[in-house]
Amino acid sequence: MAAVLALTAVGLSLVFGVMRVVNVAHGEFFMLGAVLAWFVTYYLPLPPAFAWLAALIIAPLIVAGIAALADVLVLKRLHHDPEATIVATIGLLYMLQQAALTFYGPDARPVAAPFEWRIQLPWFGYSGYKLFVVLAAGLILWGVWAFMTRTKAGLVMRATQVDRDIARSFGINVDRVYAGTFAFGAALAAMAAVLIVPIQQAHYLMGHDPLLLSFIVVIIGGLGSLRGTLIAALVIGLSDGIISMFFSPTLAKIIATLLVALVLVFRPQGLFGAKA
Amino acid sequence: MLQINGLTAGYGPVTILRDLSFQAAAGQVTCIMGRNGAGKSTLMKAIMGLVPAQSGQIALLGQPLHRLPAHKVPLQGVAYVPQGRRLFGPLTVGENIDVGLLARNGGAKTRNFVLDLFPRLRERLDQTASTLSGGEQQMLAIARALCLEPKVLLLDEPTEGLQPSMIALIRDTVLKLRETGLATVLVEQRVESVLRMADQVAFMAHGRVEAQVSVTDLRPDSTLFRQFVGV
Numbered sequence: 001m002a003a004v005l006a007l008t009a010v011g012l013s014l015v016f017g018v019m020r021v022v023n024v025a026h027g028e029f030f031m032l033g034a035v036l037a038w039f040v041t042y043y044l045p046l047p048p049a050f051a052w053l054a055a056l057i058i059a060p061l062i063v064a065g066i067a068a069l070a071d072v073l074v075l076k077r078l079h080h081d082p083e084a085t086i087v088a089t090i091g092l093l094y095m096l097q098q099a100a101l102t103f104y105g106p107d108a109r110p111v112a113a114p115f116e117w118r119i120q121l122p123w124f125g126y127s128g129y130k131l132f133v134v135l136a137a138g139l140i141l142w143g144v145w146a147f148m149t150r151t152k153a154g155l156v157m158r159a160t161q162v163d164r165d166i167a168r169s170f171g172i173n174v175d176r177v178y179a180g181t182f183a184f185g186a187a188l189a190a191m192a193a194v195l196i197v198p199i200q201q202a203h204y205l206m207g208h209d210p211l212l213l214s215f216i217v218v219i220i221g222g223l224g225s226l227r228g229t230l231i232a233a234l235v236i237g238l239s240d241g242i243i244s245m246f247f248s249p250t251l252a253k254i255i256a257t258l259l260v261a262l263v264l265v266f267r268p269q270g271l272f273g274a275k276a
Numbered sequence: 277m278l279q280i281n282g283l284t285a286g287y288g289p290v291t292i293l294r295d296l297s298f299q300a301a302a303g304q305v306t307c308i309m310g311r312n313g314a315g316k317s318t319l320m321k322a323i324m325g326l327v328p329a330q331s332g333q334i335a336l337l338g339q340p341l342h343r344l345p346a347h348k349v350p351l352q353g354v355a356y357v358p359q360g361r362r363l364f365g366p367l368t369v370g371e372n373i374d375v376g377l378l379a380r381n382g383g384a385k386t387r388n389f390v391l392d393l394f395p396r397l398r399e400r401l402d403q404t405a406s407t408l409s410g411g412e413q414q415m416l417a418i419a420r421a422l423c424l425e426p427k428v429l430l431l432d433e434p435t436e437g438l439q440p441s442m443i444a445l446i447r448d449t450v451l452k453l454r455e456t457g458l459a460t461v462l463v464e465q466r467v468e469s470v471l472r473m474a475d476q477v478a479f480m481a482h483g484r485v486e487a488q489v490s491v492t493d494l495r496p497d498s499t500l501f502r503q504f505v506g507v
């Protein structure tokens with residue numbers, strides 16, 4: 001699903017753009033979002049629609065908290081060194097995965113969709129929920145864009161992205177910006193997962209695919225470029241869906257990987273350069 | 277105003293500044309001269325807390341700065357115009373100013389003050405900072421720093437690479453600001469500019485201030501210039 005992929009990829013891109021941290025554990029924040037959504041909807045005695053809505057708020061908040069903690073306890077001690085943080089986030093990936101396996105178990109479990117109607121178009125029926133996901137993801141993406149370009153917090157993040165020392169000289173607490181950005185990026189992945197989990201069941205290994213696809217999207221779109229990430233997410237998401245449906249998922253992955261290789265060779269800065 | 281005693285500082289294990297002492301007074305321009313690599317820029321970064329002090333003190337009006345995290349230093353009233361300007365390039369002129377205003381919550385009044393100082397910036401608020409001309413970029417770097425309403429302004433080679441009319445404009449601005457009581461610390465390599473702007477001149481070599489004298493004690497052919505700048 002292109003829309004959900006875009007959300008996940010934007011989270012990854014934001015973290016890389018502002019912090020220069022390649023977050024290998026990004027897919028696990030996605031997985032955690034889905035797993036937490038299952039817990040919330042399972043244990044909250046609410047009708048499905050409200051339980052799901054609660055999950056949409058609670059899961060990203062918890063995931064954001066975990067991410068902020070990981071940043072302060074681990075990444076900050078590494079001074080956000082680009083190489084050391086790759087190793088650290090690989091460690092984080094396995095910790096989160098094992099934690100999910102321990103507390104959630106190896107089974108895939110479904111989460112009820114908040115509503116169940118189908119839209120009957122003359123030529124085929126379409127799930128109303130899927131349409132809703134596209135709209136919701138679009139709305140959240142627009143919100144992220146507005147946040148980055150119109151608010152003080154967004155301005156602070158963009159200034160830190162350009163030059164963290166000079167940002168400090170203007171009173172910006174870079175450690176706090178980093179923790180906030182890492183949490184924000186993780187929350188976006190978690191939100192994407194809560195949106196997708198009524199369609200795709202929650203499973204402790206479900207973080208791999210979104211991680212891989214997000215990387216592909218972010219590389220093609222240009223690391224740290226918001227606009228590029230969005231466009232690339234749309235292209236990759238749609239073509240992945242179409243090729244998987246009519247040919248095979250393997251072919252879709254091969255084509256995407258080929259595309260990444262081509263971009264890396266001919267336009268290493270990504271299709272949309274380094275513009276934020 | 278700004279008082280530095282016995283400062284030793286550097287990058288990681290590399291010590292650049294050794295037992296350095298320096299002062300800058302309110303309403304005065306204090307120039308720093310020295311050859312490439314003498315440690316002038318490192319001194320500015322140390323004042324801003326961007327290079328950690330290994331020993332010694334940096335104090336502003338008696339308040340220690342050297343133990344503060346870097347992001348607290350501007351709140352004490354020190355603003356920094358770094359060498360090479362280091363604007364937030366992808367951001368617009370207006371956004372660069374906004375970042376300057378954040379720390380002090382400086383409002384429309386401060387914004388108007390800096391834009392009145394540089395009317396050319398006012399015409400270009402929506403332009404991307406990296407597309408400005410060199411002179412305009414320097415104006416923006418100074419305007420952004422002044423948004424902090426500083427007591428001390430650090431300027432690291434602000435006229436580097438600019439044409440004479442721009443140099444004159446920057447010089448006039450520095451002199452205008454001096455009238456407001458600002459303590460200005462200016463790294464400047466041109467003897468002629470130093471003699472026209474400075475009240476005090478500090479000569480640096482090998483990470484130390486070897487001499488700090490009043491400008492009235494200097495002539496264009498003074499041996500201090502020959503010794504520390506090589507002209």
Ligand SMILES: Nc1ncnc2c1ncn2[C@@H]1O[C@H](COP(=O)(O)OP(=O)(O)OP(=O)(O)O)[C@@H](O)[C@H]1O
Nearest residue numbers: 287290292310311312313314315316317318319359
């Ligand atoms: N980030 C850094 N890491 C390690 N050493 C550095 C760093 N920046 C500067 N230095 C070293 O510190 C010394 C002083 O550099 P500094 O930039 O302070 O000199 P400067 O007096 O400003 O020179 P210039 O006139 O060329 O601007 C130089 O030997 C330089 O190589």
Ligand SMILES: [Mg+2]
Nearest residue numbers: 316317318359
């Ligand atoms: Mg220098």
